[in-house]
Amino acid sequence: MITSKALQTAISNLTVWRKGDQRAPHKPLLLLYVLAQYQKGHERMFNYGEEIHQPLLELLHSFGPQRREHYPTMPFWRLRSDGFWELQNAEFCSPQKGNKEPPKREIIEHGVLGGFDEESYQLLRSKPTLLNKLAQQILSEHFPDSIQELLANRLDLQLSGTRKVRDPAFRQTILRAYNYQCAVCGYNLRHDSTPVGLEAAHIKWKQYGGPCTVTNGLALCSLHHSAFDMGVIGFDDSMKLLVSEGVNGSQMVERLFWDFAGRGILLPKSAEHYPLEQFVEWHRGQVFKA
Structure with a gap:
């Protein structure tokens, strides 16, 4: 059975794409969006084409580094390797090597759904303060103070008891x-x-x-x-x-x-x-x- 501490540790240990010190906020932004929706009462799973692609793309344009193109499918598909994220209907997409995502067209056509696994989702529902802690944890680990508030406001993410530690x-x-x-x-x-x-x-x-x-x-x-x-x-x-x-x-x-x-x-x-x-x-x- 997953515990609050285990979920917090999994969030801290996200497998994030690395190339030197380049920014890759794709997974953190997706998780913040999902947590904000859970806070509003959204059900566990999200349809990628209908609910994830456009909102995440807009977040990447606003809060990610400038790139010729952003790929929201990457965090949506690859989060499942982090131990708490589940995909449904993924088996209908063409097989890919390793954890690489299939083409966006297939993910949308097959109605692939993604979200926290059942155990983690029920833990979040039973402990609203944990959702708050996870959101603050993601914000503090990936974004500077000035961006944290802007991002929380953009997502309408209700945070309580926030206390930033500054030097x-x-x-x-x-x-x-x-x-x-x-x-x-x-x-x-x-x-x-x-x-x-x-x-x-x-x-x-x-x-x-x-x-x-x-x-x-x-x-x-x-x-x-x-x-x-x-x-x-x-x-x-x-x-x-x-x-x-x-x-x-x-x-x-x-x-x-x-x-x-x-x-x-x-x-x-x-x-x-x-x-x-x-x-x-x-x-x-x-x-x-x-």
Whole structure:
């Protein structure tokens, strides 16, 4: 009989595609979507063609790295090797080597269903707090803080008792290095001596091995921090601001983003505190959406 701890361990030990430190959030995004639907009372199994393909594709476009094409069939099919995911009607698809998924057309034509296995599903139903813990676990293990809230809101995922553990020393070091102002726009609001709405951002995410060091950090206002983690903005090799072509909005958006495009950011006084090229390059390749 599966236990809460065993299911949490299985989620932590997801078999995720690896190639260096490239991002592959396919399985985490699928699981978050499924957990959010379970929270709303969805039955155990999901029809891939009718319920999974389009929502997961949209999540990958929004929260995944920029790719020429995303393949939602991959996590849907390959999750069954992680010990808690079940497929139905999979036997009608043409056999493939190993855990490779069949063509999308076959998965849709044969009405392949996927979801947590019966035992895990019943455990989630009997322990709503476990569903909450699993969702928070997936978010914290695969996404930075600023993205976690956006993603939970996007999925209408109701989380309770969330308590994020941050490194206060990292924040203090970064804000001091950047003279307590946003590196993009210069925002520096204080209430007496306390900075308000100013945050320390990791350039290379902690979830992918980014260290809590000054050379992997930026002081950003909350707006530009969120935009940075979502891939809306990035930096070139000269630390000049890049703005995604997808950015649009009112004159305020024009002033907050496009007016800064191509400008050098506000760097620390000491060159030894400048962002390292390897971290900036990682963000440009794995997060920024040109």
